Amino acid sequence: MHVVMVGGGVIGLVTAWRAAQRGMRVTVVDPAPGGGAARVAAGMLAAVTELHFGEERLLALNLASAAAYADFAAELTETTGHDIGYRACGTLAVALDADDRAHLRDLHALQQRCGLDARWLTGRECRRLEPMLAPGVRGGLRVDGDHQVDPRRLADALLAAGGGAGVTFRRARAERLLLAGDAGGRAVGVALDDGTELGGDAVVLAGGSESGRLAGVPDGVLPPVRPVKGQVLRLRMPETPGPPFLSRTVRAVVRGGQVYLVPRADGELVVGATSEELGWDTTVTAGGVYALLRDAHELVPGLTELPLVETRAGLRPCTPDNAPVLGPSALPGLQLATGHYRNGVLLTPVTGDALAASLATGVLPDAARPFSPLRFRSGDGASAAPPRQELPV
Numbered sequence: 001m002h003v004v005m006v007g008g009g010v011i012g013l014v015t016a017w018r019a020a021q022r023g024m025r026v027t028v029v030d031p032a033p034g035g036g037a038a039r040v041a042a043g044m045l046a047a048v049t050e051l052h053f054g055e056e057r058l059l060a061l062n063l064a065s066a067a068a069y070a071d072f073a074a075e076l077t078e079t080t081g082h083d084i085g086y087r088a089c090g091t092l093a094v095a096l097d098a099d100d101r102a103h104l105r106d107l108h109a110l111q112q113r114c115g116l117d118a119r120w121l122t123g124r125e126c127r128r129l130e131p132m133l134a135p136g137v138r139g140g141l142r143v144d145g146d147h148q149v150d151p152r153r154l155a156d157a158l159l160a161a162g163g164g165a166g167v168t169f170r171r172a173r174a175e176r177l178l179l180a181g182d183a184g185g186r187a188v189g190v191a192l193d194d195g196t197e198l199g200g201d202a203v204v205l206a207g208g209s210e211s212g213r214l215a216g217v218p219d220g221v222l223p224p225v226r227p228v229k230g231q232v233l234r235l236r237m238p239e240t241p242g243p244p245f246l247s248r249t250v251r252a253v254v255r256g257g258q259v260y261l262v263p264r265a266d267g268e269l270v271v272g273a274t275s276e277e278l279g280w281d282t283t284v285t286a287g288g289v290y291a292l293l294r295d296a297h298e299l300v301p302g303l304t305e306l307p308l309v310e311t312r313a314g315l316r317p318c319t320p321d322n323a324p325v326l327g328p329s330a331l332p333g334l335q336l337a338t339g340h341y342r343n344g345v346l347l348t349p350v351t352g353d354a355l356a357a358s359l360a361t362g363v364l365p366d367a368a369r370p371f372s373p374l375r376f377r378s379g380d381g382a383s384a385a386p387p388r389q390e391l392p393v
C-alpha cells in the first residue's frame, strides 16, 4: 500500500512514521518538511490548563495524548538519538487581578467537574513556587500534569524517524487531488507544482491551516479549516548558577488574552501567543510584540532584562468546534489529519497512532471516532459521533 501524505508538519510526519512502521510505503509531499506551525509553537502539553467550556469531548483525546507523551518521547529518542526536549515540569496558571481570578476560579470548577488534578494556590504560594512572579499575583492553579516539549526538536526527530523507517520525502507542493472512478469517486494521488503526478492507494491530507484549500477535493469533503494567527517571542534566560529564572510553564489571562511563558532546559524562554483572525497573514507586528511583552512583563517583571532573540508568527488550523478532523473522509481513498488548532503538538502521538490504524484497517480507533470528518457533513450536528463504519481506504 502506498500512502501519499500531503503535508510534512509534525502531524504529517508522525502519521508517515507510524504508517511506515506498519509496513506501508509512504511519500510525504511538502516543499519544506519539518516546517509549519510547529516551528513557531511553544510546545505546551496543556490538556488541563487550556481546557475550555464546551470542549470536554476534546479533553479525553488531549489527556490520552498527554499520557502517551513520555513513552513517545523516549521511543523517538531511542529510535533517532534526538532529544525532543520533553520536560515533565508542570504548569502554574495565575491571576493578576480580580477579573482574572474569577476566570481562573471558573476554570478550576470546570477542571474539578472533569475530575482533573489542579490545586488552587494563594498568591504567596504561587510566588514561593516561582519567585520571579509579580508581587501582585492574586492566586493561581498548580497543574503538575501539564508539561512541555520543544516542537522544533520534535519535528527534527520525526523527520529522522520517518527517514529511518523508509519514508520518502518529495520536496514539492501538492496542488490538486487526483480523482478516478465513476464520477471521480475515489482519491488516487496528487498533482504537484513541479508538473508531475504522484499516485497512491490512499491520500492523507495533513496540510495544517492550508488543508482547506487543496484543489480537486469535492465540496462537502474539504475540511472546514481556517487559519488563526499566533505571534510568539523567544527570549534567552540567564545561565547563572542558582535557582532557574522560571522552573515551570507560567500562564495567565491578562485583559482577556492568553499569555504564557514556557522555559526550556536549554535556556530558551518562549512567550506566546496572540490569537488573530487575519487570513493568511503571518506578519510579526509591533502591536503583537508589544501586547505579548506588556502582558508577560505584568506577569514576570524581570523578563524585560532578557535578550529577545526571535519573533515569529504561525497559523493554527482551526475548525468550527476547535477539534481536529481525523480519519476517513466521505471520499474513498482520502483520509484527513488536520484541524488541530491549539493542540497540534499535544495531539501528535495520538494522531499518528489513530491515522496509522485507520489507514491499515479503514476504521478509526474508538478514542478518535468523535473527531471523524463526517461530523461536519450537512445534517450531522458537530456533536454527533458518526456511526462506526468500515470505509475503503
Ligand code: GLY
Pocket (backbone or CB within 6 Å): 044, 050, 230, 272, 273, 316, 341, 342, 343
Ligand atoms: N496552545 C497554545 C496556543 O495555541 O497558543
